[in-house]
Amino acid sequence: MTTISDVARAAGVSPATVSRVFNGGRVTPERAERVRKVAAELGFAPNRVARSLRTQRASVIGLIIPDIENPFFTSLARGVEDAAQQTNLSVVLCNSDEDVAKEQRYLAIAAAEQMAGVIVAAASRNRTDLSALSGRGMPVVAVDRRPRGASVDAVMVDNQHGGEEATAHLLSRGYRRIACIAGPEGASTSEERLAGYRAVMRDHLRETGGKLPGEWVRHGDFRVEGGRAAMAELLALPEPPDAVFVVNNLMTVGALEALREADREPPGVGVVSFGDVPWASLVRPSLSTVQLPAYDLGWTAAGLLQDRIAGVVKPLQTVVLRTSLQIRDSTAGPLAGAAG
């Protein structure tokens, strides 16, 4: 490995000068030129580890997401990456697997590696602990999910609004027995979406004098299997629902599979997914969804983080991005599809 002093010796200057050449210090043009030439010949690349140790900061940011196989998070990751690229930060992607312990390990690594900052989509609203990082003064931005009580910047989506919109849409299309497949208890995104559903359903049921049956709300694990199981349970009820609002994309896939197996396909049973299913274009009937701005979420979070890294002083802020309802065939109405 060629070091800075190898280059210095070969160019007949001091290490300090070489360092200045590579970091924008004042050096006479011809010397700078000579140094650059020699460095190129020797194949010199500054050792970032040494630099980080010396400067006490790195040019790497960590991105911790709960599920790398979920297209929502990969799209978010792209947003982060593209934004980071602009300021020559590189992104280290860590997959916490919805596991708080694993997440904690990655947070510890981020601290130990002296990363410039961290963007985290928390595995749990209650149990994710960001204090170790923010306590050390490391910039942290929460994205998609904000752990309770964490004093960090955040970029969120308007989950409750999305949940309300989805539910109201199902009602407007004539569905009445509308169930909800929610995520794990404690996941803030799921809770908020569920709250939106509950709010609209209660309003509706109050008018008709009814009450929201507890069994209409099921909790899954955000994965395909959880969605399938929840849907199967719903279909097994004495009076199964005629529509379902599923709070994430993967569980929607599972729910659709369960519906297909039971031969009760949309729009006979209405389905709205919170978050787009990948390659939704291939799904038949096409799926009504609450669109999430995944890429923008990542992009915005990275911007916020970069400001903090650059030392911009401003109060903690939470940016909320809007969802939008995409109406397709899976909510055409209870009578549009089925014979009965």
Added chain:
Amino acid sequence: MTTISDVARAAGVSPATVSRVFNGGRVTPERAERVRKVAAELGFAPNRVARSLRTQRASVIGLIIPDIENPFFTSLARGVEDAAQQTNLSVVLCNSDEDVAKEQRYLAIAAAEQMAGVIVAAASRNRTDLSALSGRGMPVVAVDRRPRGASVDAVMVDNQHGGEEATAHLLSRGYRRIACIAGPEGASTSEERLAGYRAVMRDHLRETGGKLPGEWVRHGDFRVEGGRAAMAELLALPEPPDAVFVVNNLMTVGALEALREADREPPGVGVVSFGDVPWASLVRPSLSTVQLPAYDLGWTAAGLLQDRIAGVVKPLQTVVLRTSLQIRDSTAGPLAGAAG
């Protein structure tokens, strides 16, 4: 930040002892205990940057993939991650975006960060240059795609075999005008799959005295759009094909969309995809695919890399994993689906 000497002072021992406690050196149990207790109280975490600088090696491996939004690569990444976890290596995921320049930047970062090793699914067979890394003695494993001339370990799939199997299957089901949507020229995976297709088609056509028409082979960009465009071109031919073998999953999605738009759905036009489409279960008709062992590919590559990192001396090796043909409805035969 608490350093090793802070802990040493507080525990009344030398920094070396603290280091030994955290790295498995010989220390009397009671002292070790005291050090650990003090360290916990002070919230001490060893600074990995300093350690890396000192030991000249990191506990981080780089994984460079061409498309983070492709489920094949995320699944591969999971394999790498799970394997790495076993030896306490953390994985840094970098997305080269099928862009050789971007990839080169990440390779440079891997070198500058002194990563323990790198696993790379190369963006290009010809232009990806691994010599900078392997030249510095950094362990490198190529996965899925091996750059020409690189002296590195590799884990590959038997692409040619898969291409042959897919094509032979289409023939056996009665399809005759079988086209192929290949990837970018220069992508080794695509070339090998295409070679498999060509070999089987030539054998078949020789028997019937025919020749493989050049326009039956189209090149796409491995993305959805490329697949759609290629399929549209094929359908516009005077005598369009009655089946198509698509060399990657995303282009298959595009091809299916084009077929649907033209109202010529499988199995009337037979479709085999190389690589599973995510949530294939939702696609109707269900899709025949050449199954890729994505996760195993990652897992195996990580194993190979760890051996090299650990300094195991052995000749360069290439591990080839087998594909398997999954027959579903999209290749039921030219007469099974359509009226004509």
Added chain:
DNA sequence: GTGAAAGCGCTAACAC
């Protein structure tokens, strides 16, 4: 504008 020198936090010889 340039060089000498100190030191970031850690580990690995080496002496005891």
Added chain:
DNA sequence: GTGTTAGCGCTTTCAC
């Protein structure tokens, strides 16, 4: 077993 010491490659005062 334990402490002392040197130094990984770099940046950054501080003199000049």
